[in-house]
Every structure is written in C-alpha cells, then in structure tokens.
Amino acid sequence: VKIAVVGVGLIGGSIGLAARSRAGASVCGHDPDPRALAAALDLGAIDRAAEDVSTAVGEAEVVFVAAPVGALPEIVEAVLAAAGPDCVVSDVGSTKQAIADQIDDPRFVGGHPLAGAETAGVDGARVDLFDGAAWYLTPSRDTPSRLLERLRETIGAFGAHPREIDPEAHDRLLASLSHLPHVFANVLVEGAAAALGREGQDVGDGAPAGPSFRDATRVAGANTAIWTDIYLANRDALVVAVDDAIAQLREVRDALATGDAATLAAWNDRARAKRDRLTGADPGS
C-alpha cells in the first residue's frame, strides 16, 4: 500500500515507521519544517521526502495528516485537492467535530489515535507507539466502505484498535478521557504549589512531591499552543465534563466532611474496578 504522511512529528513519524515495517508500505512524507523532514528520512520514518503536499500525496492510497488542530482544515483541503478519487485521507487531531464540519468530501475520514505526547518531535517517534492503542475513526454515511476498510486495515497493521464513533460523541468522550485529565493535572499543580508556599516548604532541595503526584501531573502544562486550541475546539463538551467533575467532588467532599467511611470505601472500590476496564490494567495492579 502507498501511504503519505503530511506532518512528520512524533505521531506522523511513528505512523511512517509502523507503515513501513508493519504494513509493508512505501511512505512519502512532507513537513513544512525542512529539518523535521530530513530527520524523518534519516530515521527511516519515510522512504521519500516531498517538497510540497501535492508531491507527497501523489499516487497515495492512504494519507495521514498529522498537524495541530488549528492548522488541519487548510492542510486536509490541500491534500484532498491533490489526492486521487480512490484515496482515503485521515487526520490525527484530538477533536473531531470541527474538522467534520469543515471538510465535506467522502474521501475524508477523521481519526484520532490515543497515543503519544504532542510535545515531542520526530526524534521521539517509535514503531510501537500505537501497540494496543484505541484509534478512533469518524466515518460518515457517505464514506465508501472500501476506503473505510482500507483505513481500518492500515491502522490495524500498526497494532492499534480502530473504533468507529460519531464526531460529536468522540469529542464528548475525549473531554472525559483526555481533556479533563489535562485540566486536572494543571489544577493539582496550582494547588500543590500554593500549599507548599503556605507551609513554607522550599522546593529547591529535591522534589517535594512523590511518584503519585508526578504521574498525576505528567501532562500538566502540555504544549500551550496545541492545548489551548484543543480546549477551545472542544469547550462545550469540556464545560460539561468539568461541571460533572465538580458535582462528583462535592459528593466526595460531603462524605469526607461527615466522616462517611462506608461511602468512601464503596466509591474507591468502584473506581478500581472501572479503572482496570478503561485502561486494560491487570486487575491486581
């Protein structure tokens, strides 16, 4: 299969690596940053580097656009203009309703792999980045089934699990699965920094926080340009998710204030069971 990747950062580069080594594909890449493009070629993430989008797309059967959410519509339009009638074009953006509203072409199927970190470049690309990852796809009623099937097979070859979903449902879901965790990470950091200041604790002498805090805040302050875009692109759903979280926190607060051990224990047991299902964790861990 002939694959083109437009935008060869962490995600685009990992798509290239997986496409070449696992899908037996030839991969042509393009990136507006010539250094990133050269690095992708050096790393073996692409077979050929193209100077512009239309050259990259050429005879491709599958095109992945891996660009920031705000830049996606323009690039996807350029790709569709260059692509043939039997080419399927997808993206990897973190929100799906906005792009679905803006692109009206049956060859376009929105996509979103839940993998990686948007902050890193092609140097962080890994052939196994998508192993076992959910990869959401938002086909429409107009999507030709042969194009959807080709996209699903390609993604499956990368090691990911394709999951079909409506764009609006995707965005509501990701508000809870990804955007709210980013908000929470920032809130934890702000609260902890304020608490350390109030208690007169110097943060200079070794890290004052432990591993649970480090993991819970790993994504705090993730790339501001990318994340401000994501927050705003999905703000309606995220407002609902934040409101739901506030309602939950009020319930926990009340159980704490009244010393309600039974409620706290039952709540914690439920969380363990659900967490294991959501993350595929070993139930014993």
Place this chain on the structure above:
Amino acid sequence: VKIAVVGVGLIGGSIGLAARSRAGASVCGHDPDPRALAAALDLGAIDRAAEDVSTAVGEAEVVFVAAPVGALPEIVEAVLAAAGPDCVVSDVGSTKQAIADQIDDPRFVGGHPLAGAETAGVDGARVDLFDGAAWYLTPSRDTPSRLLERLRETIGAFGAHPREIDPEAHDRLLASLSHLPHVFANVLVEGAAAALGREGQDVGDGAPAGPSFRDATRVAGANTAIWTDIYLANRDALVVAVDDAIAQLREVRDALATGDAATLAAWNDRARAKRDRLTGADPGS
C-alpha cells in the same frame, strides 16, 4: 548502626534493603505475617527475623514502623516500650497529626517518605525506592538533637532528602500533594466510565483510553482499607483542598465557557513552570 523494621512490606522491605546495602546497617525485622517475614529474609531485606516486636527492637538504635495508619499507634507504643533510652523510633504513615497527638515520647519522630505504592508487598521492595525522594520528618521541641541527627543521617544514606515540617503542616501539604491526586484519579475514572456508557462505547475491545488517562488514574482505587483510613485521618485538610480545587475548576470552566484563550494559555504556562519545580522534572520534558 543497628536498625529494626517493624512491618516488612514494600516500604519496610525497601528500608531494610537500603539500610543494609547503603547504611552498612544490621537489620532485624518483624511482621505479623510470617510469610512476609520469611520473604523479607529470603530477599535480603533483613539480616534476622524476630518473632515479636520486643525481640526485633532489642538493641536497635533506629526503628522504623511501617504499618497502616490505623494500626500505627499501638505498634509504636509497643516499640517504645521495648526500645532503649537512646533509640529513635519513626514511622512511615501518610498522615502525621493523628500519630503526633497519640504518642508522647521524645524518642518518637514521625516520618513519611514520598515513595512507593502502599498496595504492593515485600516482593516489590527495591534498594533504590527512596532515591531522590522527599522524606518528611515531624520532630517536636522535645526531640533530642542527637536522635534527630541519627535519623536524618540514616534516611540520607538511603538516598532520600529529609524535610522537617510540623505535623499539621505535613497533613495540609499532603492533602494537596497526595490525597487530592488520589481523589482526582477516582473522579476521572467515574466520569470516563459514565461517558463511555453514554456514547455506547464497548470497553471490551482494547483499552478505550490513552496514556495520559492511564497515568492520571494510576492510583485510582488504591487499596481501599489503607486509603479510607488516610482520607478520614486527614479529612479536615482534604476538605479544604477539595474546596480549593472546585474553586479553581470553576475559574477554568468560566474561561472555557467564554472562549478566553489568553487566560487558558497563561494558566497552562504557569502550570508547566510549577510542575517542573514540584517534581524535579527536566524543564524540557
């Protein structure tokens, strides 16, 4: 130095390993579970296994009690009754005010290393568990300086950074650094499970959530018995931390609802800077 460890789970076992290999100590251990005690001996976490607390304490110069918060006062009293006048006794419990209120003996100095996970047993013990970790200590005005100094040196030899703090300040701080992150993890899991149900997503076919969710919820549903104890032992401070978090979430919610990109971007930039200081993270990561 002669060290005794009462309770040889993950933390107690790691103390034993670090004490023997890094502090050149001889370590006598006791645990109410004979299998854990035998495993600690097999793993080299202790030099000798003692059948009861007073035998374990014997001639020890430093004693660490590594037991659940609820069981601590009784065990610490038993240790103090068996310990000599020049022995310093510490614990590793996640809250410090309750034990400080209950133990009135100048030889006792409360402690809390920010490392490990309370759910695992001695099989997870590691000699390097405390490398670079903050280890809070709550000496009182009656603590003899020679005992405090011996405890600080021992902990420093383990690779940890001792940090002195009032017990009340410790508990307020840990509400933000540890207990609230656990609450948030549970809230994220509940919200995500509800969202998946609403959107009709099957959780059977591979994990529907990505790495940021997995890290943010690693501690969701941590050992219920231990964590219900911790939540209740520190409920006053945790209620304040939850209220602060709700206030912060309301501000973020308002910025989202009004599409205030500048406020969201500044908030995210602040979080990144603070997170790097709190966790000792490489600023570039």
